[in-house]
Amino acid sequence: MALINFLKPRNQLEEGGRTAAPVQRDAGEPEKKCPNCRKDIPVSRLWANNLVCPCGYHFRMKARQRIHMIADKNSFHEMYSNVKADDPLNFPGYKDKVETVRVASGEEEAVICGTAMIGRQKCCLFVMESYFMMGSMGSAVGEKITMLFEYAVYHRLPVVGFTVSGGARMQEGLLSLMQMAKTSAAVKRHSDAGLLYIAVLTDPTTGGVTASFAMEADIILAEPGATVGFAGARVIEQTTKKSLPDGFQKSEFVMKHGFIDSIIPRSNQKKCLTELLKMHDGRAII
Amino acid sequence: MIDTAYERVKLARDNKRPTGLDYIKNIFKDFIEFHGDRRFADDPAIVGGVARLNNYPVTVIAIEKGNTAKERAYRNFGAPQPEGYRKALRLMKQAEKFGRPIICFIDTSGAYCGVGAEERGQGQAIAENLMEMSTLSVPIISILVGEGGSGGALALAVADRVWMLQNAVYSVISPEGCASILWKDSAKAETAAESLKLTAEDAKSLGVIERILSENEIGKKEFYDRIRVLLTEELKILIKDIDLIQNRYDRFRKIGVSAVNKD
Numbered sequence: 001m002a003l004i005n006f007l008k009p010r011n012q013l014e015e016g017g018r019t020a021a022p023v024q025r026d027a028g029e030p031e032k033k034c035p036n037c038r039k040d041i042p043v044s045r046l047w048a049n050n051l052v053c054p055c056g057y058h059f060r061m062k063a064r065q066r067i068h069m070i071a072d073k074n075s076f077h078e079m080y081s082n083v084k085a086d087d088p089l090n091f092p093g094y095k096d097k098v099e100t101v102r103v104a105s106g107e108e109e110a111v112i113c114g115t116a117m118i119g120r121q122k123c124c125l126f127v128m129e130s131y132f133m134m135g136s137m138g139s140a141v142g143e144k145i146t147m148l149f150e151y152a153v154y155h156r157l158p159v160v161g162f163t164v165s166g167g168a169r170m171q172e173g174l175l176s177l178m179q180m181a182k183t184s185a186a187v188k189r190h191s192d193a194g195l196l197y198i199a200v201l202t203d204p205t206t207g208g209v210t211a212s213f214a215m216e217a218d219i220i221l222a223e224p225g226a227t228v229g230f231a232g233a234r235v236i237e238q239t240t241k242k243s244l245p246d247g248f249q250k251s252e253f254v255m256k257h258g259f260i261d262s263i264i265p266r267s268n269q270k271k272c273l274t275e276l277l278k279m280h281d282g283r284a285i286i
Numbered sequence: 287m288i289d290t291a292y293e294r295v296k297l298a299r300d301n302k303r304p305t306g307l308d309y310i311k312n313i314f315k316d317f318i319e320f321h322g323d324r325r326f327a328d329d330p331a332i333v334g335g336v337a338r339l340n341n342y343p344v345t346v347i348a349i350e351k352g353n354t355a356k357e358r359a360y361r362n363f364g365a366p367q368p369e370g371y372r373k374a375l376r377l378m379k380q381a382e383k384f385g386r387p388i389i390c391f392i393d394t395s396g397a398y399c400g401v402g403a404e405e406r407g408q409g410q411a412i413a414e415n416l417m418e419m420s421t422l423s424v425p426i427i428s429i430l431v432g433e434g435g436s437g438g439a440l441a442l443a444v445a446d447r448v449w450m451l452q453n454a455v456y457s458v459i460s461p462e463g464c465a466s467i468l469w470k471d472s473a474k475a476e477t478a479a480e481s482l483k484l485t486a487e488d489a490k491s492l493g494v495i496e497r498i499l500s501e502n503e504i505g506k507k508e509f510y511d512r513i514r515v516l517l518t519e520e521l522k523i524l525i526k527d528i529d530l531i532q533n534r535y536d537r538f539r540k541i542g543v544s545a546v547n548k549d
Contacts, residue, residue, distance in 0.1 A: 088492075088545035089483050093468075139542030146539065168436070170459045170467070173482045174494050177436060177458040178541040181444050184416035185535050192421065208458075210409035211397075211437040216417050230409035230437075231399030235463075240400050249404060259407045 032059070036225075050266045058223050058266060060203060062105075063112045063129040066162055070270055071125065075117035080147055084108045085140045085172070094171040097133070105131040109140045110165070113148045118160065119274025121281065124152040127162040128209075130202075137209055138169035142179025145213060149186035149197075158196035158280060160273060163214040167207020180212040187216045196280040198273065201228050201251065201260065215259065219276060221269075222251035222260045229254070291479040291488075295461055297453040298432045299395075304505050305364075306333055306348025306391045309431060312510035313517070314339055314346060320377060322369075326406065329370030331362045331398070334377040336386070340518055345381035347374050347442060348391035351432070364433075365398035368411035371441050375415050382422050387521050390428040390442040395460065397438030412441040419444035420538070421531050425524035427517060429499070430454040434484075446524055446534050449497040449516075450486040451504075456494065457484035493541055 031040040036057035046052070050069050051059040061069075067076050087095045102108060110132040116125040126148055128135040135141075145161075152159045168176040190197060199217035204227035211230055214220075222228060229249035237244060247253045254260050264272045297303075310317050314337035322328040334347040351364035374390075381388045397408050419426065426445035434443070434456030450456060459467075461479035466472040489495045499516070503509045527533060 082548050084547045086545055086547045088542075089481065091481050092477070139545035140547075142542055143546050168458045170464050170482070172542075172545065173458055173484065174456060174489055174492055175542045175545050177440055177456075178494060178538060180437060180440060181416050181420070182538045182541060184413065184444075185420035185538055188417045188420050189535070191417075207409075208437055211412035211441075212416055213413070215407075215410040215413040229404050230397065230412070231404065236399045236401060236404065242401065244401060248401065257405045257407070259410050 034059075052266050056224065056265070058203065058225060060130050060164075061266075062131055063107065063127040063162075066127050067112065067116070067125065069266070070118060070127075070160075070162075070273065071116035072118065072120065076114050076125065077116070078112060078114040079151070080113050080144045081108060083140050083144050083147075085138050085169075087171075088139065088175055089171070089173050091171040091173070097171070101132055105129065107132050109144065110135045110137070110169075111141045111144050113144045115157070116160075118270065118277060121274060121277035122157060123277060124148050124157050124159045125161070126159070128164045130164045130204075133166075133169065134204075135163075135165035135209070136167060136169035137165060137176060137179050137183075137212075138172040139175050139179060141169070142176070142182050145179075145183045146186040149183070149190045152195060153190050153193050156193070156195060158198070158277060159190065160198050160200070160277075161213065161217070162200045162202055163205045163209055164202045165205055165207065165209035165214075167209060177208070180208050183213045184216060187213050191216075191218070196277070198276060200264070200269065200273075202226050204228070206230065206232065220260050221262055221264050221272070222255070224251065224263050224265055226251040228260070290476060291455075291482070291485055292461060292476040294453055294485050295433075295455050295475075295479050298455045301353075303393075303432055305353060306350040306393055306431070308505070309391045309429075309510070309513070310337065310346050310348055312507070313514045314344070317346065321373075323372035323376055325369070325372060327367075327369045329362075329367045329373060330360055331364055331366040331394075332370035332374055334374060339387075339389070339514065339521070342518075342521070343384075343386050344521075345377050345386045345388045346391075347377060347388065349394045349439075349442070351393055362398060364394045365396060366394065366438060367398050367400075367403050368406045368408050371397070371411040371415050374442055375418055378419065378422055378426075382424050385424060387425040387427070387524070388422070388445075389517060390426070390445065392428060392430045392434055392439045392442050393432035393454075394435050394438050395433050396435035397441070412437045415441040416444055420534060423531060425521055425527070425530060426534075427520060427524075429513070430456050430495075435460065444534070444538070446527075446530065446537070447497070447520055448495045449499055450489055450495050451499050452486050452501050454486055455484045456486075456489050457482050 037055035352358035352361035428445040
């Protein structure tokens with residue numbers, strides 16, 4: 001039970017809990033090793049700094065924590081939380097896997113959708129969850145994203161989306177693949193309605209999500225050091241039998257090749273999104 | 287009689303099957319190939335241009351695997367680069383401008399995975415096709431004639447009608463890839479092929495395709511004649527559809543809706 005509570009920080013966060021951390025380091029406080037600078041960083045310090053190491057390394061973040069970081073206080077209203085994966089193909093082991101992941105992550109699906117205020121600008125917000133089957137897109141994720149864009153068209157709202165995904169969810173076979181077409185069509189309608197869509201690519205954004213709504217935004221932002229690509233690096237190495245260039249598929253590399261507008265560290269994301277939303281609110285008259 | 291899904295996969299990959307250009311040459315007349323994406327390069331894995339279906343001008347696009355070993359290498363084994371998808375989109379936009387229907391033949395193990403393809407935005411190229419095809423104002427018919435490998439196939443299959451040859455397969459991932467990710471054992475590809483529901487019958491029962499095309503006399507005149515007649519009849523219906531774009535949206539919109547739990 002204790003373990004499950006540890007893995008479920010969402011309730012604590014939703015109550016507006018642990019935003020500030022104790023300053024001094026307690027003896028025996030849990031620490032996390034930063035894979036970049038290799039130092040042991042007290043967990044409380046990471047939490048106080050939105051899971052960013054003092055060296056600038058961005059740890060993976062749970063979707064609820066991200067919403068807490070980006071949305072104005074108490075402004076997030078979740079939608080479509082009833083939409084969950086079923087097992088349409090009777091795929092071996094899929095049902096059990098989903099159940100296990102639900103308990104461990106405290107989430108029902110790999111994306112959380114809703115409306116929110118960001119810097120007092122109203123928008124639709126979706127945040128994908130890496131702790132739920134690595135944010136893989138099955139029918140439920142596709143349906144939720146599509147419904148959110150349709151809602152945004154109807155209410156003439158911009159969409160802000162944080163992507164993290166290993167790609168399409170293979171346990172739902174062709175139905176997962178078709179979600180790429182379905183979400184893309186919904187994004188196109190939103191775009192054709194003259195509305196703004198900002199995607200923030202976080203670590204990792206790959207496969208079918210990269211090849212659909214992640215790369216279809218008007219403005220594509222990314223977190224520093226995030227893996228962004230279509231095919232997996234290991235698969236490419238095996239296929240081409242060549243070693244990969246330095247920084248391959250890191251957001252900095254992808255920006256250099258022209259597919260990302262800007263890399264924004266977490267500390268700046270809310271400010272940046274607020275500015276962008278304000279500049280596109282359609283009310284500016286000189 | 288073919289029993290297992292994995293045998294279908296092997297059949298779909300068979301080198302002796304007709305390839306994209308065979309379909310273009312035998313179904314259409316007066317094909318004129320158009321090369322290049324006007325941005326970077328021409329991708330030989332995707333062939334496209336204008337042709338006549340009976341007497342009616344259409345835009346045809348096909349993924350080409352090649353017939354001989356040399357050709358196959360030149361065609362990159364039918365694994366398109368981003369430029370291939372960008373060329374396809376350029377030709378589709380051109381078709382829209384001149385009011386020509388679009389017919390695609392799909393046969394690929396998937397979009398090419400390589401360093402250059404990533405550097406030039408493979409994911410972005412596919413995404414753009416999915417997005418733009420959803421609102422093209424001319425009819426689109428896509429036929430999966432061999433392998434339908436994931437996003438690389440879907441990037442030419444956001445269509446009003448999607449058909450499959452009876453031994454073609456259409457899948458989100460190759461059975462080998464699925465087995466090695468899920469069970470760390472690519473030898474379990476047979477189980478994966480079964481579980482992925484990738485045959486033409488499966489795709490039809492999932493509502494992903496409209497029609498299964500018989501492979502009787504495959505590669506012979508009768509076979510191509512049959513497809514020509516079907517295409518002509520279907521285009522006659524689609525050309526009259528005044529809600530074409532809305533119907534295409536709904537076609538994809540409904541897929542997967544019944545596969546989720548909404549309690």
